[in-house]
Amino acid sequence: MMSPDSSVLAVKVQGLKKSYGSIAALQGVDFEAPVGAVTAFLGPNGAGKTTAIRILTGSLLPDAGSVHLFGADALRSGQDLKKRVGYLPENNPLWPEMTVEETLAFAWSAQGRVGHKMSAVERVVVSVGLEPVFRRRIQECSKGFRQRVGLAQALIHDPELVILDEPTNGLDPLQVIQIRELVRELGRQKTVLLTTHVLPEVEALADRVVLLHEGKKVVEGTLAEVTSVKAGQQQFKVTVNGSEEDLKSMLATAGVTRLESGFPSSSAQASAVVLADGGQEIFEAAVKHDLVLLELAPRSGTLESLFYGLTQAEGLHV
Amino acid sequence: MYNILLFAKRELRVFVDTPVGYVVLAVFPATMAALFFLAGSFFAESEATLRNFFTWMPIAMALLVPALTMRMWSEEIREGTEELLLTWPIRLRELVLGKFLGALSLLFLTLLATAMIPMTVAYLGDVDGGVVLAGYCGTFLLGAVCASLGLLLSSLTRNQIVAWLSSAAILIALNLLGLAATARSIPPSLAHALETLDLGLHFYSMSRGVIDAADLLFFLGLTLFFLVCNGLVLERRLRR
Numbered sequence: 017m018m019s020p021d022s023s024v025l026a027v028k029v030q031g032l033k034k035s036y037g038s039i040a041a042l043q044g045v046d047f048e049a050p051v052g053a054v055t056a057f058l059g060p061n062g063a064g065k066t067t068a069i070r071i072l073t074g075s076l077l078p079d080a081g082s083v084h085l086f087g088a089d090a091l092r093s094g095q096d097l098k099k100r101v102g103y104l105p106e107n108n109p110l111w112p113e114m115t116v117e118e119t120l121a122f123a124w125s126a127q128g129r130v131g132h133k134m135s136a137v138e139r140v141v142v143s144v145g146l147e148p149v150f151r152r153r154i155q156e157c158s159k160g161f162r163q164r165v166g167l168a169q170a171l172i173h174d175p176e177l178v179i180l181d182e183p184t185n186g187l188d189p190l191q192v193i194q195i196r197e198l199v200r201e202l203g204r205q206k207t208v209l210l211t212t213h214v215l216p217e218v219e220a221l222a223d224r225v226v227l228l229h230e231g232k233k234v235v236e237g238t239l240a241e242v243t244s245v246k247a248g249q250q251q252f253k254v255t256v257n258g259s260e261e262d263l264k265s266m267l268a269t270a271g272v273t274r275l276e277s278g279f280p281s282s283s284a285q286a287s288a289v290v291l292a293d294g295g296q297e298i299f300e301a302a303v304k305h306d307l308v309l310l311e312l313a314p315r316s317g318t319l320e321s322l323f324y325g326l327t328q329a330e331g332l333h334v
Numbered sequence: 335m336y337n338i339l340l341f342a343k344r345e346l347r348v349f350v351d352t353p354v355g356y357v358v359l360a361v362f363p364a365t366m367a368a369l370f371f372l373a374g375s376f377f378a379e380s381e382a383t384l385r386n387f388f389t390w391m392p393i394a395m396a397l398l399v400p401a402l403t404m405r406m407w408s409e410e411i412r413e414g415t416e417e418l419l420l421t422w423p424i425r426l427r428e429l430v431l432g433k434f435l436g437a438l439s440l441l442f443l444t445l446l447a448t449a450m451i452p453m454t455v456a457y458l459g460d461v462d463g464g465v466v467l468a469g470y471c472g473t474f475l476l477g478a479v480c481a482s483l484g485l486l487l488s489s490l491t492r493n494q495i496v497a498w499l500s501s502a503a504i505l506i507a508l509n510l511l512g513l514a515a516t517a518r519s520i521p522p523s524l525a526h527a528l529e530t531l532d533l534g535l536h537f538y539s540m541s542r543g544v545i546d547a548a549d550l551l552f553f554l555g556l557t558l559f560f561l562v563c564n565g566l567v568l569e570r571r572l573r574r
Contacts, residue, residue: 036574070417073421074420074421075417075420075421075572076572076573076574077572077573095423095424095425096423098421098422098423099423101421103418103421105414105417105418105421107414109413109414109415109416109417109418110413110415111413111415112413113348113351113352118347122340122344123422125336125340126337126340126419126422126423126424127422127423128336128337128423130336169418
């Protein structure tokens with residue numbers, strides 16, 4: 017990946033709010049994306065990721081808040097700022113009757129570029145591997161190739177910031193690997209903002225993570241930061257000599273958030289991974305429930321467990 | 335201007351790239367010729383005039399032009415490409431004017447395809463070229479109103495058929511306002527207002543070779559009004 021420069025921000029969003037009628041899609045979201053980094057915008061469906069991206073790219077106006085791209089106010093700047101951004105929307109909209117060549121030439125012209133059109137088209141066609149379908153109509157291309165065309169139209173004008181909304185959505189596993197490889201390559205040259213709810217994608221591609229849930233930012237930081245710590249809490253693996261029910265009851269008393277409980281358990285032992293302020297409350301709860309604590313080990317978390325814990329915390333607060 | 339031409343060219347390209355374009359270019363002149371030569375009284379009158387040809391135009395434009403414009407925004411909304419367009423460095427007015435210029439180009443091509451009718455009449459007798467030219471100018475201006483309204487209604491729905499039906503219905507209604515004004519129960523002031531807004535009445539004098547500034551202003555003003563509304567619809571979508 018291109019080495020991130022956290023002192024220069026490609027994106028700075030503050031207090032972003034947007035409602036659709038009575039539904040609050042964004043409730044005062046702040047986040048940043050440094051120049052040169054791949055920032056993953058993570059969250060379950062309906063978290064507000066696409067709404068935030070649409071505001072960033074200018075196809076939607078917020079109810080409140082500010083958006084700065086490369087230091088300029090994106091909500092008040094003219095069209096020139098848009099030329100510095102390439103965007104692949106969710107569902108990758110394209111004109112089915114146009115050929116790949118026409119689509120890219122059209123995108124090039126619409127980005128206000130003049131001259132060297134064909135060399136720009138050829139460059140991007142080679143970089144995303146569109147040679148086999150260059151003269152084919154979009155409606156005749158496979159979904160994988162259509163996704164590449166979408167990516168190519170986002171890159172045709174050589175933007176500094178590339179925003180990709182769920183770039184692997186709906187692709188088969190092989191196509192997912194190919195698109196991820198393209199995004200990884202892209203991250204070596206440009207600032208990338210990527211939305212997804214696919215956790216391995218974030219772990220494979222991103223330098224930084226912004227986790228959204230129900231229109232609010234839950235956590236933001238580097239991958240290492242967000243998987244190890246959340247507001248002073250730490251992950252622990254807990255094993256007791258009892259049933260799953262005994263363990264749940266004990267953890268409820270301790271008042272901790274259960275992240276995972278899929279560990280092999282027998283009738284004699286049960287395990288779980290929890291998010292807690294420290295080990296003391298778990299120890300005391302085990303004593304209270306007359307359970308022997310076989311294991312209470314601090315653990316570096318995975319993104320998956322963090323995602324699960326932070327977005328499902330209320331439901332699983334055992 | 336560059337972006338306006340870019341989008342106009344794209345609309346023209348879609349039209350000539352699809353069979354629908356060629357069907358329109360073949361069916362419209364053939365229908366107009368049939369109405370003029372066969373359904374009308376051209377041969378009975380023994381007069382080389384295109385008066386009856388232009389009489390059909392208000393209704394023909396009300397049906398044809400919305401068919402040309404119905405997909406222009408609806409399809410962008412349905413395919414999701416509208417979102418992409420809004421993220422590109424293009425002003426809303428450039429998008430609207432680009433689509434409108436594209437629609438006018440299609441209208442021009444379609445009217446050009448009817449040129450065989452005045453040419454046939456000219457072959458059969460002496461035709462007043464000025465009257466024919468004024469008639470075509472009037473038709474083009476009438477078509478511009480139809481195109482701007484068609485685009486506006488296309489921008490309000492993702493369903494092309496709904497866009498066509500609603501545009502055609504409104505345009506036909508706008509052509510019948512003068513007729514409604516003749517009803518006895520209508521107060522004179524309202525009758526005058528209805529006549530003023532009747533598309534057919536404004537077109538009528540032009541089809542007879544009289545180019546009046548009031549008619550020109552009416553057509554241009556109404557076109558501008560619908561185009562501004564189209565821009566407002568797009569702007570409202572940014573705030574949805």
